[in-house]
Amino acid sequence: MGPAAPLLACLLLAPLRLGAAPSKGPNCDPQAAAIVGGSSKLQRQGGALVYQCPAGQYPYPTPVRLCRADSRWSPLSSRDGRPLAKAECRAVQCPGPVEFENGQFHPRHTLYNVSQTVTFECFEGYTLRGAPTRTCQPNGKWSGETVVCDDGEGQCPDPGIPIGAMKDGQHYRVEDRVRYRCRRGLEMLGSSERTCQESGVWSGAEPECRDRSTYDTPEEVSAAFISSLAETAEVADPNRTLSDTAKRKIRIEPGGSMNIYLVLDASDSVGEGNFSLARDALVQLIEKISSYGVSPRYGLLTFATDPKVVVRTTDPQSSDANYVSDKLGELKYQTHALRSGTNTRRALEAVHNMIIEQEHDELQQGHKVAPVANSTRHVLVIMTDGNTNMGGSPEPVVHQIRELLSIGRNREDYLDIYVFGVGALVNLPNLNSLASHKSDEKHVFSVQDMKDLQKTFHHMIDESETLSMCGMGWEFPEASDRQKNPWHVSIKVTRPGKGVESCKGALVSEYFVLTAAHCFNIDDQAQWISVDLEEGAGGSPGARADRGNRVVALRSHPKYHIGGLQGAGVPEFYDYDVALLKLEKKVPSSFTARPICLPCTEGTTRALRKPHPQTTCKDHERLLLTAGEVQALFLHEGKDPQSQKKTLQRQTVHIKNGVKKSACEADAKKASIYVNVTDVSQVVTPRFLCTGGIDPVVDPNTCKGDSGGPLIIAKGKRYVQVGVISWGVVDVCKQRQKQAPAHARDFHLNLFTVLPWLREQLAEEGLGFL
Template identity: 60%
Template sequence: MGPRALIRILACLLLLVPAGSGAAVAAEGSCDPEGAPILGGQAEVADRGRWLRYICPEGKYPHPVALRACRSNGMWSPLRDTQNRVVAKAECRVVRCPGPVEFLHGTWWPRQAWYNMSQELTFSCFDGFTLSGSGVRTCLPQGTWSGTPAVCDDGGGHCPALGVPVGATVSGGGLRAEDEVQYRCRSGLTLLGSAHRTCLEDRTWSGTPPLCRTPYAYDTPRDVAAAFLASLSETVEKAEANTSLSDSQKRRIRIEPGGTMNIYLLLDASDSIGTDNFTRSRDALSQLVEKVSSYGVFPHYSLITFASEPHVVISTQDARSADANWVREQLEGLKYKDHAYKAGTNTRAALEAVYHMLVQQEEEQLRHGPAPAPVVNSTRHVLIIMTDGKTNMGGSPVPVVKQIREMLSIGRDIHNPREDFLDIYVFGVGAMVHLENINELASKKPDERHVFYLRDLTDLQQAFHDMIDESETLSMCGLGWEFEKARDQQKNPWHVGITITRPGKGRETCKGALVSPYFVLTAAHCFTIDDKASWITVDLGDRSQPMTVERLHSHPMYKIGAKASAGIPEFYDYDVALVKLNKAARVGIDNGVRPICLPCTEGTTRALRQRHPGTTCKDHEQMLLNPGDVGAFFVNQHPHEGRQVLERKNVLVKYGDKRPACEADALKATIYRNVTRIDAVVTPRFLCSGGIDPYVDPNTCKGDSGGPLIIAKGKRYIQVGVISWGVVDVCRGQKMQGKNRSPAYARDFHINLFTVLPWLREILADEDLGFL
């Protein structure tokens, strides 16, 4: 994707709904987990003993259930299978994939009812028919098949032939206009997608391709991300929302200049959710808001928590509903106990709150006079529902979805169905998901998936990250993985190791930060005037082989010996360098490689949630380096338990009244003991950190030289400095002297990137960073 290929995750409706069994739940920890073991796996309690979760090894699943509730009588809920039969004991069973029931105009091999993990299934067509889709599919560890459904087609129909999902039967089957087909999954499997599809006049099929799933067949985060992205737009355009698109154009979310996107966040706080899941869901929502707001668009948010009743925390009509910072503050202030005394599950009421919000929006517009197109009808509404699909009060939520569609004039006019103005994606999360119900709520659109089933909230976090990741989009700089399973390099994907191997003179190492696919920013003092590019290699974290270098660019004003005649042996002014790689770094989520944001670029404008054009470089400086103590961090790499770990060290940049004292300690460096003037060694191009006021700052080590000094803005990271030099190498000193605390005069100095911007602009002119 190009630099304007922005993801279209622009609305989120989260529902985490309980089982709806109506049974009372016991007090904390009153059920004995030792009395409910699982054969071949392990059991763990959750939410302070109110739930028991079964965990099986890879390739196995808990039978007959993965989750049991602690009842009021002090007993765990009974074990019942899909036929509601009582099972004597829980056990981990081998994951298997269901076999085909029928395959039109062809055959398959081997012919089995069930297939083991890694087993292959091969399809072939009869004479006169051409095979499309996946001719060979593999049974995956989560109980799903690789690839896409195989189809045999002779090209003679008005509409193309349709495949039959593995595990399903089909009836109807005509390929003429208005012909219908119906799908049914075999016993024990649940259909996801469209059970009925119609051949349309435009030679396409209505609805979305169906799948037949076992109760334990989860989607992987990567599969979810890929399928979700496939149904989302490649661009976010500032265009009139009612503009018609040709059939050849991909479906897009279109944002008007005034901002016509509503994001609805509905968070379940009912009894069976529990504090742990509520907190994780709230945090995931906060992360999603942070990321969505970074794409340079300014949607309006709504936040609703619900249990027996909904509580509208934020309405899309609130004056600050487009302020992502404020929205995140409201999210982070939510408490699970707010619904403690009315802790049922009323999904219908939660959706009705959204519907009434639409009505209020239209009424508000009418009070201000008629307009050519009602705002509510020209606004995109995309719902992402995360639920188990079960409710225990209020009735079915499906009729409310129909009301919302009617309100938005969707489906009234066959020539202008307006389906693009409402998308409902449903994410089932956890062991209590009711697949049939979540499928009923989801949108059914051609060649798109709108319903997904994830194992747990950790997988949900990863899926959310994957599906909004733009690997080649520099406007998404400074974005690291934040979920629990992320590796160190994925959390700090800009981190770079640099090695200079001088023939006959040994090696020197420094750190740096990837600022574009071709360039690494580091310190000039890492190199000598005689160093050749061929002596330098760059380690991009998880890459197996270091990258070679095409050219080294040190700042032309940097001269380490510029003041040697004045008794100053080392002078670090303009201590910055750019290393150009021989080939572009493979930026991506898998290998943990992504550029960090640089000040005064379009990417940082988006990270700061400012509008472009209109934001200036001075605006960036004021937002990032306000006078006072500025919170920042650097990344220290060190060995731990046999491996190299990356650890963020938080510091305060002394940018206010503490700055003079910070700079004055520079003269306590051994090499400056005979220097009397601070400005002889500390120029305006330095930022200063360290010391013990207002608290003890961590200090950089010698090996940290060249690394970035970073300021976090929400979940986005912006480099403001390059680590240059320190008053004392506290790491070496503490190791030699056995000290645990740095001296008060231990200070670090970093080149302020705002002061070397002309040089950065010149060297990085072809990197499409969009310097302001």
Template identity: 40%
Template sequence: MLLLLLITHVSVSLAVQCDLTKVAIIGGSYTVSDGGNVGSKVEYQCPNGKYPYPKYTRECRYNGFWTDQTTKAICKDVRCPKPVSFEGGDYEPRQPFYTVGDTLYFRCYTGFEMKGPQNRTCQENAKWTGETTICEDNNGYCLNPGIPIGARKSGSSYRMEKKVSYTCQSGLVMFGSQERECLEDKSWSGTEPSCRQWYTYDTPNEVAKSFSSSMLENVDTTNLDDRSDKSVRIAKDGLMNIFIVLDSSKSIGEKKFNETKSASILFIEKMSNYDTKPRYCIISYASKAISVVALRDPDSNNEDAVMEHLDKFQYDRHADKQGTNTSDALHAIYKHLIEQELVYKEKGKKEDFMKIHNVILLMTDGKYNMGGDPRKQMKLIKQFLDVGIRKDNPREEYLDVYVFGLGSDIDQPEINDLASKKEKEVHTFHLENVDKMKKFFELMINEDDVFDTCGLSKYHSVEEDLDKRANVMFPWIVKITITLNGIQYCKGTILSQYFILTAAHCLNLDDNQTIKVRIDGKEYTVKPYRHPKYDPISKVDKGIKRAFDYDVALLELEENDKIKFSENARPICIPCTQVTAQALKQPGAPCSSHEKTLLSEEEVKAVFIADELNQPMKEMHVLIKRGQKRSACLEAAKKATELKNVTNIEDAVTDQFLCTGGTVPVVDPPVCKGDSGGPLLIQVKRRYVQVGIISWGTVDHCEKGTRKKQTQKNARDFYQDIFKVLPWIQKVLKEKHEALTFLPN
């Protein structure tokens, strides 16, 4: 007789809990999630310069015990790796270990040249300051690749095709390339390795700096030291894919997922400021991968639509959040690429597909636990894109994989293996938690790295003093001092490294006139050019004591004294230029489309920059009145004292001028004399485009340097419309061989 026993597993609802008295840490603090129930986590915090031993976290298991419960938690001193070997020189002090604040001093033997810092200091995150110090004898085909602190190097020949390999001291984890080869172009393959403690984290600032410098290799479009046309790395027809891969597993939780999601939206917003238009693919993964945005979607290259799709995506879309199936997420990328290639093939553009630059941003808070090893999927992607396969043409520039490990539960070798390995670039990052990730997203692609990008402001993240804040908030503003029978002050904007845009009425063009401009703390002498049609006495016979038509001028810096772009000195965007077309996301569109985009409404939101006593260069919000709304400007101007004898007000207020002011629908702040020559700006996301130049007004709103509040309903301010004088600006710049490309009408 066959006896069949049916055994059923019954889930008992007994409230198993772990003992909360077992989780205290000596010298630190901790938090417990879910009250110590099964699956809850303890997270430890230690003072700066210390780390929690034996781990950052503990988890309550089904047997009622915490992980590592038998080991007492304690905050220990952070230790930086110690040197294992150093070639061509020596270092001191030689100690069994190095703690925060300790400094290593390097020296090279006679005949060797020091590359890198002479001193390096141990930091709170267990990393040494600065780059690897190398003593170079210049005897190899490639330069000495160096020995990172904590590593050993095998191989001392630096001839072409020779290899060196690295191992880390016991107990340390390697990030970067274990093996590197001397290449024909005298560079080393892969990424310089680093040997790290298990508790080492990258700071948000470190990640932002490394990621930004690497990412900008893909989006940077200008050689600042060259006055010639821009050298574009990524074609402006959008030959770039960006894959954002978000971990949505249970350990992340809804709150942290939303933080990562909002940070990713910030990344997309920042990318929209650069002169490329990528297609996005957003993938969320837990036990399975879900494509939030697919490459095939018609709006995948519309950043606004992509951000909207991502914002609407809910954490609960994943029914099963138990797993971390990184393989499925990467396989989803693989399928998207196959699909995209088919589309290109059908159009007979297979070669164009192979020119697409692919960027993958993979974020995870834990090692994979289902779906197989994700490294196999990454290998498939590389094979499909023909990246790193052929030695004669590795095509590594067409794929960048950035991996961001979040928290202490990640598999460090796993994230290192998945990331790209490129010379002088870092693609693997380990951040302490999602909060640090969010901070990194706020800092990444820092405006400091794209000084030449027109109309870019750093106003959103400035904490400096008022003067410093004003410089980085409005880095395109120039203060102008004109000396002739007294001193007059005006403003202008930086057009390029050689030209300043301002108002003609600021200049007299007298031989005895001295014009100085101050930019980023440096004073420049300039040569003025005033629009030939500007003639302040041309309409006296019409009762207009001073006319302002064509109120535009250019100031040229000397050839050997050009502006050095910095966070305090950047160019402004002006309409109908190629760089502004990229800012407006209208590559290939004619000049007329810029005016339609920027000045299409009857009331257009704009800003001008005013000097305030307690806040230098304050942003003032106004409304440009156009169409039917502009008629109120004409009626108000008729009531101005200086225009009372004008028969036809349109002789004074010609179509040369844009108008703001009045009290309807809101009270517009007034312009003062010291603002003359400054810009009237329209903000497009985080870029500013100048559409006007502050020219004249019907009321003097300043008294002893203090700006009075606008209360007069008939007060109006007028600005030279830049669209009306663009031909002249273009003519002057072209004659001077200035590399600012203008668009056809």
């Protein structure tokens, strides 16, 4: 027996009979299938009986009974073949862990009641990843994420074992595979097999073992769906125009940028009520997509025994959101009343044909199609219960669509298939077989009530543009340095009669730049400071007319005091080396100016594709500053070897956050200014991150002009700043022709350690600090 959750009576379900008129159906006695502790609602003159239970309970052994032709309620037996027990409302429970590697958990139960917790601990030598304590929730799911005890030895991180699952495979090198299966009675969402890739990321989606009646809350759906959808919308096409009053716009090129296919199940098993709610939810979804400033082409179809295409992507008005919304609102469930079976295969074949038609049109217009140079992204949103009863499996058609679009390791971003379970009898394995399986993403959702999905899409519309889109850099080949790193700024301090000093920084909000405090003297005035937000030497000439942005306030951390240890013979002390510059003019988000993500903000939660508000600041730290060697990057202005023009170069380094951390920090005493330091903790406080050296690989080093710039961790296509470049042991810029010594280390102010100050200073910037 697995976890379960209630299904409300407002989930309308029609009898599973092809073409039968409601008035001529069999007549079953509702009292013969009454539920103990709950109530039921009769649909369509005895066609279906849907149970409802009080909150925290679920209908057992089935949420729905259907009236058979012989006037008996089906199913007559349970899933294991035994005679069906009398329906009753039972308390929701969560399944217990089946396997847990390199550690232990307690208490040990097969099932846990709502609000019960399970605590995980790792054996010595292993680092715990994930929340150590998880709680059974009212929807039959556990709070938090899969807990892992990892030794950091694999080329991919230990993928862990989700609760309720078993795993085969214990090696995590490139091309190694792990396979999962669920405990009896539970069904799997996600990928049953995953492969360690060269990028250090596991292929596929993390598996989840759940009972058929477990559901996703609106908050879970919103968090998971919006992060993936936002990613797709943002990378669809880089060409956009912005203004202070207009929302973001994406200009669709002749070759197209994004197609969205809305596929709505109108079969008997879904029922008219759920059809109407799903239709209205899709209207809300179109509004959400429009709020991104995206104008994709839409394809719209309903299906039962046959598909009915309402809007084609080749229609002239297919990119008009208002037109498509109107067409959605006009859809009638009765359109499929005479042929009301479920043929999902034919519906997907209609989508496949639509893609072929569009590519044919594009070729006639002289545009290139996949796999040559086509950059059109395709998104399928399918609303169905997954109960196909004719036409065969639809899964082969998904493979045909993938082949047509040349979807593979290098083009996975160009196809997303989201499947939403509709109705009371959702077939999760069938939904899972249709959906995309991508690392750190979720594409299958099953809600308790279709009204919840409507609310989810509606709430998504109000999401802040600033929160959701921080840290977005463009990776296409033609992108300029500024487009790839839109948060990068150059800072100049022009002191009267004393020359100019330069530093770097990062745009963190519409009005603030984050940099290092040591870039400024105690008597520096804000009017002496300017911030360059434009391209620099490698940019387009026309972009440099208004490159400077005046600073109206300089705010260094109050605990920063470079002379704080001079009495102990330490000439320079860089603890709390962080500062904020407030700009005179607002910097609206654009193609070439966008804030980087800061830790412990709602924007970073979305960038990490984690649920909000469940995700905590501690979760951010575990995800970003994991144990061992953490790959990061900083930006350095250097000369292109071929053109000799100044370019902004990304330099990959490794944060020593494991066994090599002590050795990294110990090299600080080899700095010329610290020859008198006997205890390295005097100058390397817990507020520093250390990079550099030659073990396990040679790290490039920062130069003096890089000071104040961000130390960044990339997560997919999003970038999160975790540190500020502060000081280094060796000035490698003075010995460019020589190899840097092994003790050449760099130290960066760890932003996680100054979050109270950042939260206070940026309180009015709408970043949503956790």
